[in-house]
Amino acid sequence: MYKLIHEDKHTKARLGKLVTAHGAINTPEFMPVATQATIKALSVRDLKDCKTQIILSNAYHLYLRPGLEIIKEAGGLHKFMSWPGPILVDSGGFQVFSLSSLMKITDDGVEFKSHIDGSRHKFTPEGVINIHKALGSDIMMPLDECAHYPCEKDKAELAMRRTIEWALRSKRCQAPKNVPGTFLNRQLLFCIVQGSSYLDLRKQCAKQLIDIGFDGYAIGGVSVGEPKDLIWEIAGFTAGFLPHDKPRYLMGVGEIPDILHAVNCGVDMFDCVIPTRNGRNSVAFTRNGPMVLRDSRHTHGHIPIDPECGCFTCRTHTRAYLRHLYKTEEILGLALISLHNVYFYAKIMTEIRQAIKLDKFNQYKKQLEKTYK
Amino acid sequence: MYKLIHEDKHTKARLGKLVTAHGAINTPEFMPVATQATIKALSVRDLKDCKTQIILSNAYHLYLRPGLEIIKEAGGLHKFMSWPGPILVDSGGFQVFSLSSLMKITDDGVEFKSHIDGSRHKFTPEGVINIHKALGSDIMMPLDECAHYPCEKDKAELAMRRTIEWALRSKRCQAPKNVPGTFLNRQLLFCIVQGSSYLDLRKQCAKQLIDIGFDGYAIGGVSVGEPKDLIWEIAGFTAGFLPHDKPRYLMGVGEIPDILHAVNCGVDMFDCVIPTRNGRNSVAFTRNGPMVLRDSRHTHGHIPIDPECGCFTCRTHTRAYLRHLYKTEEILGLALISLHNVYFYAKIMTEIRQAIKLDKFNQYKKQLEKTYK
Numbered sequence: 069m070y071k072l073i074h075e076d077k078h079t080k081a082r083l084g085k086l087v088t089a090h091g092a093i094n095t096p097e098f099m100p101v102a103t104q105a106t107i108k109a110l111s112v113r114d115l116k117d118c119k120t121q122i123i124l125s126n127a128y129h130l131y132l133r134p135g136l137e138i139i140k141e142a143g144g145l146h147k148f149m150s151w152p153g154p155i156l157v158d159s160g161g162f163q164v165f166s167l168s169s170l171m172k173i174t175d176d177g178v179e180f181k182s183h184i185d186g187s188r189h190k191f192t193p194e195g196v197i198n199i200h201k202a203l204g205s206d207i208m209m210p211l212d213e214c215a216h217y218p219c220e221k222d223k224a225e226l227a228m229r230r231t232i233e234w235a236l237r238s239k240r241c242q243a244p245k246n247v248p249g250t251f252l253n254r255q256l257l258f259c260i261v262q263g264s265s266y267l268d269l270r271k272q273c274a275k276q277l278i279d280i281g282f283d284g285y286a287i288g289g290v291s292v293g294e295p296k297d298l299i300w301e302i303a304g305f306t307a308g309f310l311p312h313d314k315p316r317y318l319m320g321v322g323e324i325p326d327i328l329h330a331v332n333c334g335v336d337m338f339d340c341v342i343p344t345r346n347g348r349n350s351v352a353f354t355r356n357g358p359m360v361l362r363d364s365r366h367t368h369g370h371i372p373i374d375p376e377c378g379c380f381t382c383r384t385h386t387r388a389y390l391r392h393l394y395k396t397e398e399i400l401g402l403a404l405i406s407l408h409n410v411y412f413y414a415k416i417m418t419e420i421r422q423a424i425k426l427d428k429f430n431q432y433k434k435q436l437e438k439t440y441k
Numbered sequence: 442m443y444k445l446i447h448e449d450k451h452t453k454a455r456l457g458k459l460v461t462a463h464g465a466i467n468t469p470e471f472m473p474v475a476t477q478a479t480i481k482a483l484s485v486r487d488l489k490d491c492k493t494q495i496i497l498s499n500a501y502h503l504y505l506r507p508g509l510e511i512i513k514e515a516g517g518l519h520k521f522m523s524w525p526g527p528i529l530v531d532s533g534g535f536q537v538f539s540l541s542s543l544m545k546i547t548d549d550g551v552e553f554k555s556h557i558d559g560s561r562h563k564f565t566p567e568g569v570i571n572i573h574k575a576l577g578s579d580i581m582m583p584l585d586e587c588a589h590y591p592c593e594k595d596k597a598e599l600a601m602r603r604t605i606e607w608a609l610r611s612k613r614c615q616a617p618k619n620v621p622g623t624f625l626n627r628q629l630l631f632c633i634v635q636g637s638s639y640l641d642l643r644k645q646c647a648k649q650l651i652d653i654g655f656d657g658y659a660i661g662g663v664s665v666g667e668p669k670d671l672i673w674e675i676a677g678f679t680a681g682f683l684p685h686d687k688p689r690y691l692m693g694v695g696e697i698p699d700i701l702h703a704v705n706c707g708v709d710m711f712d713c714v715i716p717t718r719n720g721r722n723s724v725a726f727t728r729n730g731p732m733v734l735r736d737s738r739h740t741h742g743h744i745p746i747d748p749e750c751g752c753f754t755c756r757t758h759t760r761a762y763l764r765h766l767y768k769t770e771e772i773l774g775l776a777l778i779s780l781h782n783v784y785f786y787a788k789i790m791t792e793i794r795q796a797i798k799l800d801k802f803n804q805y806k807k808q809l810e811k812t813y814k
Contacts, residue, residue, distance in 0.1 A: 104765075104766075104769045104771055105762070105766075106771050106773045108771065108772060109772040109773060111753075111773060111776070111777070113753065113757075133765065133768060134761065134764075134765040134768070138741060138761055138765070141743055141761075142759065142761060142762070148761070148762055148765075149762060150757045150758055150762070367507070368511060368514060370514055370515050380484075380486065384485065384486075384523045385523055386515065386521075388507065388511055389478070389515070389521055389523070391507075392477075392507040392521075393477075393479060395506060396477045396506055398477055398479050398481065399481060399772055399775060399776065400479045400481070400483065400484060403482075403484070403772065403776065404484070
């Protein structure tokens with residue numbers, strides 16, 4: 069399902085195409101986050117404007133609200149939220165560990181209390197795959213155990229072993245391929261490399277997962293509080309062991325310098341709440357760095373965030389207006405800045421792909437790092 | 442600037458066209474409210490979808506935030522908010538009396554403290570017209586004194602006399618007509634009939650304002666707590682004294698039965714926050730009455746709010762999805778339901794105009810009153 073199209077001559081950056089049941093995506097690509105079946109404040113029409121290729125959603129959140137029954141009745145997540153393109157769905161393992169009250173973790177799975185109403189639930193690898201089947205995820209992320217940072221090595225190793233075992237059980241539970249008349253046979257299953265900050269564990273985990281064989285390989289358990297250098301080291305090191313002919317996904321990352329670094333190491337996919345979360349906080353990304361629109365210096369800014377940007381917000385509105393909306397707590401302001409940021413990220417990824425195609429990723433990276441480092 | 446096109450044979454309902462500096466509007470029409478230079482949660486693109494002809498904004502709010510200097514720099518309110526169509530701007534007299542801490546009212550004007558930061562300000566009739574000039578309002582509402590309800594007659598009469606005097610001063614301050622090279626000469630000035638619930642005062646006020654002569658006549662001081670029947674009586678009675686060849690505007694109204702009644706009495710223009718405020722509260726207007734989307738009975742509603750509605754929300758999303766967005770406090774839900782409601786109101790007004798054209802307003806009113814009474 070993944071085709072490697074071109075490798076940059078001077079870096080490890082890769083140009084590829086990943087085919088899913090709801091369309092193909094060009095990689096490297098950044099996935100905006102639709103945790104609760106919506107990119108916060110944006111409509112599916114806005115996403116078309118942003119040329120969004122793929123979005124990310126979350127099994128934990130959707131399982132709790134609205135619940136699987138409702139999404140199944142709707143005909144799956146795509147129909148429920150009216151998004152026709154590809155969706156990668158995270159298992160929510162990370163949310164179980166970070167958001168809910170974790171009650172118990174065993175080799176069988178995790179028991180937790182909902183962060184919403186305290187109700188008790190259990191996730192197993194098989195249960196999570198069944199959630200993906202109900203949702204119709206184009207790309208399924210299996211249940212994994214994400215170690216905290218910092219983490220003692222024996223605990224990190226235990227979490228890694230469980231993650232591998234759970235990935236294996238997820239694969240066994242995956243619908244058999246080539247079943248005619250169902251879209252389930254086209255649901256891709258990725259796996260997640262864990263191992264905390266221990267590079268030997270990362271290597272061991274990658275190799276064992278490759279032996280099992282998956283449609284794609286994610287690097288998980290990063291961006292959990294460790295220093296930036298360490299994220300880059302883990303991502304680069306781990307990517308070096310991943311199969312050439314499969315997509316590589318760095319989970320929960322990120323900021324533009326992180327993306328540049330990881331693409332440089334051969335990573336293909338990213339997700340992060342930054343474009344929308346920062347947008348709701350009045351921060352717009354631009355060629356010249358982040359712009360804080362609530363700042364008083366934009367009071368008289370009667371020009372767009374970026375006069376050369378092609379997004380609806382920049383084609384239509386000025387900084388002064390956006391600042392006014394933010395100061396008066398108007399919902400429209402959050403939506404317009406989020407839209408710009410999602411567009412900006414998509415544009416950067418398009419430029420990255422273009423640069424790789426021309427074997428000029430290194431130059432492109434250096435250029436952008438003048439602003440984002 | 443107003444052309445009466447057709448009068449319904451069986452009621453006083455009127456079909457008309459009002460030409461403003463930013464385009465013509467067909468009347469009767471409902472104006473969605475953009476208090477702070479945005480229809481809450483909707484973009485100007487959404488308004489185009491809703492076939493919005495004219496919006497309403499508010500001098501009091503814009504004067505305080507972002508302030509006139511910024512809007513003047515932007516080239517006026519239309520450019521500031523990127524809305525190319527007509528804008529009626531209320532003086533904010535009502536807000537001075539209801540929202541701010543009113544300090545002092547004299548024949549000269551009103552002194553008040555801002556509801557935002559407590560700063561002191563003074564509005565005079567001339568000052569308000571100058572605000573309108575800065576904003577570039579297509580239709581200017583003059584400063585008036587809005588009596589509370591209930592109100593003793595001597596106080597109501599005093600407020601009425603001031604309103605007339607202030608309307609006269611507003612007219613004197615209005616830019617001279619036919620000044621080439623400026624849009625100011627095309628700013629229409631309406632006046633506001635006051636008189637509280639005293640019909641003789643209403644009549645007297647209307648007659649004196651007509652003697653002065655304005656581009657349009659508003660009925661103000663209604664929908665301030667009086668019983669529904671009384672609103673209808675005041676609106677119907679007052680409309681009977683207003684010039685045939687000028688538009689008539691019932692301020693701050695309203696609900697669909699109120700609109701139907703007032704159109705029936707010959708009123709042409711309306712405004713109210715109901716479509717957007719109710720939308721943000723998950724209430725959608727439909728042919729079958731208001732639909733409360735947060736209700737659990739919509740949990741499994743895998744159909745649009747109204748399958749026959751042509752709005753973006755109904756073309757794209759289901760009740761179950763909208764309920765999910767509301768329950769998970771997603772901004773998109775508020776925007777989508779507001780959009781539907783603004784569209785619905787525009788559609789109702791289009792149907793009202795069509796019915797008048799065919800001399801069938803009475804039938805249309807009766808039909809809609811089966812649901813909205």
